[in-house]
Amino acid sequence: DADVTQTPRNRITKTGKRIMLECSQTKGHDRMYWYRQDPGLGLRLIYYSFDVKDINKGEISDGYSVSRQAQAKFSLSLESAIPNQTALYFCATSDSVAGAMNEQFFGPGTRLTVL
């Protein structure tokens, strides 16, 4: 079984709809992240959470919100989707244990299309 899972894997929606992308992990990590990937732009950080009570904005948080329901679950919401939010979205996790060298583990991605 995959350590970091994302649902759905693909989603097509319309402008103005509310969308939730979910991420679950079985790695026991305390830190979780949401990125979006756009062609030519690499990955950009949307939100990150270092534990259940800690939520932080990344570089492109406008139009997004997150919820850390448990240590293993971190969901990303688009309250009112717009076409320029069409992208590939990745969840990632990392361990805060000293010596972990900041390695992040990624889920398989969710391809979101907003029409």
Added chain:
Amino acid sequence: GNSVTQMEGPVTLSEEAFLTINCTYTATGYPSLFWYVQYPGEGLQLLLKATKADDKGSNKGFEATYRKETTSFHLEKGSVQVSDSAVYFCALSGGNTDKLIFGTGTRLQVFP
């Protein structure tokens, strides 16, 4: 602020050719450096990493050396295979957070 610059792709090579993908960075302090690989239809996987100057990361025949004097972390492989075709991302993290800053990615295409 911190940033990563990668060479633009695509890089197109024949099987068994030598590969170099350039990566340079700007950072305060002493960041950790990473190469991640993304195979078609998949998420990113860590390929190799280095945490201090002159460290060499290596995995699956790929190598990269942390060069503080040139602020570089170039990825190399002596003989590429078709199965190496993927997008390669250089990244750094620094300070007291795990936040990764990625380059824009370089697509590698290897033909038989």
